[in-house]
Amino acid sequence: MVGVRTVTFDFYGTLVQWHEGVEACFRDTVRRHGQPAKDLAPLIHAFHSEGRRLRDRPPWRPYRDVLGESLRFALKVGGIAMADADVDGLVTGLSRLPPHADVPAALAALRAGGWRLAAISNTDDDLIAGSLPGLGLDLDAVITAQQARAYKPDLRLFRHAHEVLGVTPQQTVHIAASQPLDMAVCKALGIRAYWVNRRAETADPQWLPFIEVRDVAEASRSILG
Structure with a gap:
């Protein structure tokens, strides 16, 4: 990639x-x-x-x-x-949710591999802030619906995020657990996507293409090759 x-x-x-x-x-x-x-x-x-x-x-x-x-x-x-x-x-x-057990090590591995890490979330700045310390590292950017004044699957939230990050959609990989909110946007914008299926849901073909994984750790291993 x-x-x-x-x-x-x-x-x-x-x-x-x-x-x-x-x-x-x-x-x-x-x-x-x-x-x-x-x-x-x-x-x-x-x-x-x-x-x-x-x-x-x-x-x-x-x-x-x-x-x-x-x-x-x-x-x-x-x-x-x-x-x-x-x-x-x-x-x-x-406002103070713990991370999934696989997440801190997966983020650390991606950071060590030279990847920038950012969150794109349907939330307010103050609500997400309390859960960030548990990730084990500082993200390079945290983009919220409050900043863009738009909620996923509105494309404006992702477009705002890409502008903040200084990238095109094709220069990013997106990892998310929601098909209708995130995989839908990835399909529309041509973003390489990993769908994290933590809850044994059924993949919906209308949101393909995406790569289905069990957790963020599996997505991290795939990205790092």
């Missing part, structure tokens, strides 16, 4: 434990409301669905607001009236 020396990453779910963090936050929330045995799956599904709807609907709004409105919607599905403490707990929990 001559001439390609920048790796970009989705952040939540790819580098850090997003799904685990969301589940923990919902578990704490329903316990706070005295319903510890409640089935979380419908609430979490509603939370993600409403989040996608709000991100895709103009005008752009901060991710913190998207999280709060999505939580309110999800709790309503569960018959729970949201309290201020629920939003505070969600934001606090999601």
Whole structure:
């Protein structure tokens, strides 16, 4: 891959434990409301669905607001009236997510191999900041939806990132766990892509071409050859 020396990453779910963090936050929330045995799956599904709807609907709004409105919607599905403490707990929990176990060593190997490393994330600057130290190194750039005022799969977020990095799409490799948010953009812009399938999902051929891997470590080994 001559001439390609920048790796970009989705952040939540790819580098850090997003799904685990969301589940923990919902578990704490329903316990706070005295319903510890409640089935979380419908609430979490509603939370993600409403989040996608709000991100895709103009005008752009901060991710913190998207999280709060999505939580309110999800709790309503569960018959729970949201309290201020629920939003505070969600934001606090999601602003300090630990990395997946394979990530620090994989990033270090790419850095040692001469690659620049950057995150492109559907979030706010302050929300992502608390999870960055766990990666074990400083990324060369952290590009957020707040900076571009656009959420994936809007191409403007990636175009802003490439402008910040001073590269073309073809001079990057992108590693991400989301097909509709990230693989869709990679297909549209012609970016070499690795889909991180941590959750045993089914590959959707409409977003090909991408290389399916189990984790970031496997993608790192492939890139380094």
